[in-house]
Amino acid sequence: MNVLRRLNLLLIxxxxxxxxxxxxARSYDLNADFYAFDKDRSATIRRFxxxxxxxxxxxxxxxxxGRPMPCSRQILLETRWLADSTSDYERLRxxxxxxxxxxxxxxxxxxxxxxxxxxxxGRCFEExxxxxxxxxxxxxxxxxxxxTPAHRTSFLDRINSPESLSTYLHxxxxxxxxxxxxxxxxxxxxxxxxxxxxxxxxxxxxxxxxPSLKDALLRFIDDEWQNSDTGYWGEWYxxxxxxxxxxxxxxxxxxxxxxxGDVRRWKKIIDTxxxxxxxxxxxxxxxxxxxxxxxxxxxxxxxxxxxxHMNRRQQATARDELRAMIRWCLQSSLKPDGSFVxxxxxxxxxxxxxxxxxxxxxxxxxxxxxxxxDEEFHGVDDVRAAILRKIDSIKYGxxxxxxxxxxxxxxxxxxxx
Numbered sequence: 001m002n003v004l005r006r007l008n009l010l011l012i013x014x015x016x017x018x019x020x021x022x023x024x025a026r027s028y029d030l031n032a033d034f035y036a037f038d039k040d041r042s043a044t045i046r047r048f049x050x051x052x053x054x055x056x057x058x059x060x061x062x063x064x065x066g067r068p069m070p071c072s073r074q075i076l077l078e079t080r081w082l083a084d085s086t087s088d089y090e091r092l093r094x095x096x097x098x099x100x101x102x103x104x105x106x107x108x109x110x111x112x113x114x115x116x117x118x119x120x121x122g123r124c125f126e127e128x129x130x131x132x133x134x135x136x137x138x139x140x141x142x143x144x145x146x147x148t149p150a151h152r153t154s155f156l157d158r159i160n161s162p163e164s165l166s167t168y169l170h171x172x173x174x175x176x177x178x179x180x181x182x183x184x185x186x187x188x189x190x191x192x193x194x195x196x197x198x199x200x201x202x203x204x205x206x207x208x209x210x211p212s213l214k215d216a217l218l219r220f221i222d223d224e225w226q227n228s229d230t231g232y233w234g235e236w237y238x239x240x241x242x243x244x245x246x247x248x249x250x251x252x253x254x255x256x257x258x259x260x261g262d263v264r265r266w267k268k269i270i271d272t273x274x275x276x277x278x279x280x281x282x283x284x285x286x287x288x289x290x291x292x293x294x295x296x297x298x299x300x301x302x303x304x305x306x307x308x309h310m311n312r313r314q315q316a317t318a319r320d321e322l323r324a325m326i327r328w329c330l331q332s333s334l335k336p337d338g339s340f341v342x343x344x345x346x347x348x349x350x351x352x353x354x355x356x357x358x359x360x361x362x363x364x365x366x367x368x369x370x371x372x373x374d375e376e377f378h379g380v381d382d383v384r385a386a387i388l389r390k391i392d393s394i395k396y397g398x399x400x401x402x403x404x405x406x407x408x409x410x411x412x413x414x415x416x417x
Contacts, residue, residue: 026246026247026276026283026284028244030237033177033178033239034177034181034183036178038181041087041181048092048096049083051096051099051100052076052079052099053344055072055076055100055103056076056344058103059072059347060342060347060348063348063349064348064394066395068108068109068397068398069105070108070111070124070398071102071105071108071110071111071124072099072105072108072124073347074111074122074125074134075098075099075102075124075125076099076345077130078095078126078127079096080345081127081130081186082095084183084186085183085186086182086183087182088181088182111123111124112138112398114138114151116151118153119135119149119151119152119153119154120132120135120155121134121135122134127187128155129186129187129190129191130190131155132155132191132194133190135153135155136194136197138399139153139198139204140197140201140203142204143201143203143205148205148206149206152206156207156209159191159195160209160213161210161213162212162213162215165216166216168191169191169220171184172184172187172191173225173235174238174243175235175238176237178238178239179238184235185235185248185282188251189248189251189254192220192221192225192251193254193255193258195217196255196258197254197258199217200258200259221255222264226263226264226265227245228265228268229245229268230245230247230268230269230271230272231263231265231267231268231269231271232248232251232252232268232269232272233248233251233252233255234246234247234248234251234283246282247272248282248283249276249281249283249284249295250281250295251282252269253298253299253301253302256301256302256305256306257301257305261304261305261306267309270309270314273299273306274314274317277321281295285299290328291325291332291333292343292354293329293340293351293357293358294343294346294354296325296328296329297357299325300325300358300361300362301361303318303322303372304361304371315372319372319373322362322373325358326359326362326377329355329358329359330383334355336386337386337390338386338387338391339352339390340352340355347398347400348394348396349398349401349402352391352401352404353401353403356387356407357404357407360407360411364377364380364383365411381412384408384411384412387404387408388405388409391405391408
């Protein structure tokens with residue numbers, strides 16, 4: 001065998017190994033790891049499901065009637081995280097008891113107020129990263145209004161040095177579920193991308209960030225975390241002593257979105273995005289086998305920034321996918337009264353936000369945003385008017401509902417009032 005043939009053979013073998021590794025990561029079975037940690041885990045978690053589902057329905061009914069229950073909603077989100085990502089059953093039981101008691105509290109506005117003790121929001125969360133994630137939204141909202149938080153945001157102190165940030169993020173990067181019974185994917189996503197959102201926008205303006213903190217975060221994201229084979233970001237899982245790098249749609253979307261497309265390896269990002277369209281979230285586009293406005297919005301945003309990096313075949317494929325998403329949103333998600341079908345776990349405001357955000361991002365409301373087509377859509381004004389009327393009829397003022405309304409107004413909805 002001559003040198004050239006041997007080199008070609010080695011390249012083919014290497015490509016097959018990379019493909020096999022990527023396929024393995026995309027089919028990664030978290031349940032198998034949790035089962036290895038505790039074979040009775042599924043049965044244990046199922047016992048909590050009826051109470052969580054009933055709490056979701058009760059909170060949603062209250063939200064629809066214009067009476068938000070932010071404390072109960074926060075506790076419910078934390079119980080969902082405990083059930084989905086941990087095996088801490090004792091804590092889950094305790095939080096479920098607290099959830100039941102919270103449902104009897106009629107006035108819960110305190111949960112959305114900034115805590116004087118550490119300057120965070122999300123008073124009914126226990127987990128730091130969940131408080132942090134909620135705080136990012138409130139801090140950015142204040143920044144948009146030209147204001148700074150009333151209390152010093154000292155909750156950020158724990159990661160306010162390159163060393164402490166690196167230690168924290170690396171502690172989350174690799175999950176060994178078979179040994180710990182915990183998946184750190186959500187915490188890594190919320191923590192890294194939330195901090196990216198703050199640092200790139202200098203928020204809050206009065207917080208004394210370490211001068212090297214942003215550079216340290218970007219080095220971690222670009223040089224240590226991004227998967228060089230797929231271009232994506234996601235949790236790494238320890239299996240048989242070796243880390244398996246998975247591709248997480250939400251995490252990748254957040255990084256691309258907050259950096260306005262200024263990321264590396266775009267060709268691989270596009271290839272991966274199209275390759276995972278038939279997979280379940282978090283490793284694909286689908287939720288319970290079908291579309292969701294949330295994940296569709298993520299995909300559209302990736303396509304928007306990635307469009308110049310696509311070849312004609314990829315752009316044609318993306319056009320077909322975007323048309324199918326629009327049809328699904330208008331026919332299966334949007335209801336005649338202007339509301340959207342709610343998710344299993346999210347608040348009503350979130351259902352409006354992601355429905356409107358998807359239609360806005362794909363350019364349904366405005367021709368200028370149609371980066372992928374020059375075709376016309378019919379009935380746009382009627383759809384926009386119906387959604388806006390429904391939002392105004394609910395009179396529910398969480399940030400998601402507020403942002404949905406603002407998008408409709410900016411897209412021309414002011415003429416409908």
